Amino acid sequence: MYKNKLVNGRNNVCGLKIKELRKAMPEHPSQRRFADMLQIVGLDLDKNAVQRIESGSRFVTDIELVCIARVLGVSYEELLDSTAEHLRT
Structure with a gap:
């Protein structure tokens, strides 16, 4: 049976990358x-939703992903990089 979680228990593949890129923005x-x-x-998200996305406890929709990528100034593909080291555990 398929489960909508990564092997490390996260509900998304983009949360850690979003956090990394957010903190790397010039205004931090x-x-x-x-x-x-x-x-x-x-995109109507509050601080708690951002925290849950970054921690991996919340799923991210495709619409949210596109808006987040736009604000971060990257492509949505970069946020979905499933080859990232932090996803292998």
């Missing part, structure tokens, strides 16, 4: 500020 936005930035582009 907090999760709250990042949620505000997402709302400006039309």
Whole structure:
């Protein structure tokens, strides 16, 4: 039976990359500020949703992924890099 989790128990493949890229942004936005930035582009997420995405406890929809990538200034493909080292455990 298929389970919608990675072998490490995470519910998404993009959360750690989102966190890494958010912290690497020039203004180093907090999760709250990042949620505000997402709302400006039309994605209604709050700070708690950002925290759950980054921690891997929340699924991410394709619409959310596209908006998050836009705010981070990367392609959605970069956020979905399943070859990342942190996904192999």
